Amino acid sequence: MAFSKAVTLEDFFAEAVNLHKLGVDGDKEAVQKAHRMFKTICNFYPQNYLAQAYLGNTIILLGRDEDYPYKRSRLARKGLKILDRAVSKEPENTEIGLLRDLADKELRIQEGVVITNSGVETEEEPETCLSDDSKKQLEEAKELHRRALAGDKEATQKAFAFFEQAHRENPDDHLILAYYADCLSMVGRDSADHSLLFGNAIKAMMHFDKAVNGSSDNIEIRLLRANHSYRLPEGFFRRSATAIGDYEYLIQRYERDNSIFDKETYLRIMDNLGKVYERLGINEEAQLVWDKLFSLTGDTKYQALSKNSGEETHFDPVKARSMTWKQALQEGIRLHRLAVAGNKKAARIAAALLEGLYKANPNNTLAEGYYGSSVALVGRNSGNPSVMFSHGIKGLKLLNKAVARDSQNPQLRLLRGYLAYNLPETFFHLSKTAIEDFRFLIQAYDKNKSIISRELYWQILHDLGAAYQRLGDNVRARKIWSKLVKESKDPKYQVLLL
16 A cells, blocks of 8 residues: 555654554554554664564564464564564664563563574473483484484384384474474385385474474474484485475575584585485575585685586587597586586586487496586486486496496596495395495505595595495494594594494
8 A cells, every 4th residue: 555645654654653562461452463563664764763673573462362372473584584684684672672571571572482592583492201221322313313214224113113203202302303204214224114104204294394383493303303304315306495494404404503503514504405405496595505615614615516616517618629639528517517516507518418429439437427417417416206216327337338448547436436326225235236336446446546636536435335334334334434434533533433
């Protein structure tokens, strides 16, 4: 609506303020009317920060009148965000300051909501019914859960047994429900029964949503659901949007209070968020994440992903005509490297270029191997499950042929090893192939340190241990990880031996 001569902005504002006062006193209908009126004012006058402050306060009052705690919490967050912005824009405005104080008072008396030192409210968690001994067992079960995430099947079964029983005894404990959901999904992951894989994942999604709805501000629950949604193949389960919502929430919470988890977790969340954005083709948002990660870490892999890196993903056919075959192969390998880092456009161009190079020189094993790997990467980026599987199989066949003809080539063994490692074990059963290639690379590195970087060598050691653990060989996994800890001296790997 526009403000006519008959109804001035001042009159409209005064009426909204009066309704707000009635709402503060408990009139629910007045709150709803005030909310609509202040929203209208803010739409027409977005720089009116006093109106913004009143709008934020009415949103908090809307939350007060909600029956469900998670809705109260969501509206409280939204209202506080608007209020804090108004305060930051006009810090000397006493009326805005009074409204912010009024919001604090209102949230303190709302049942189940408290204000933290960072200004972020959290919903009070129900007291757990676990005994002290059971709490200790819970911490041990969380450690089993961590090992299960790394692929330890024995740990998965033990963690699932604990959380299944704990959930049965404490059905209203949302944190236990979240851990139970994650373990249920991992039991399906490790099963040879494909119906169990999908069925358990779907049940887990439902349990996770219930846990988050019941405790929407619980950091641990939100991180568990975010990571579970991130791990699920988008083509089958469509959970990337859920992962984005949870990761964005966790990042906002950390940036307000960096004591909620460590910086390594924060950076890992940022990295996953960028990858999910790219998975959905939200490239502008992904670029913002890569730029931020590069500024925070200085890691060149984020620079390569960033639009500011200067690395072109476009391949000019006119320019290609002036290249030799070897120069074009190097360009294909460069594009493949960008594709591995997550650049979908580079993957498509690399696959097309390398296909042509392979057809022109089918005896060249590098062209064949990089072509196969690029085909698999295009499949990985597809939202169509049939494309994912068909491209994965085609890429693997090409790489197997190349390795069979040039088995001592570290580049080919690296390409095949990571393709085998990343394809779902339940469907492809390729962990043994990954182990074979990783062991070859480790032995080759021990003889010649120049074939791969030291950081890549450490990553291969880590992933070799994970592949052993995936097959249930925990003895060999720990032996490899002990070597990793000893040689890298990086404390982050110590947790693998706990």
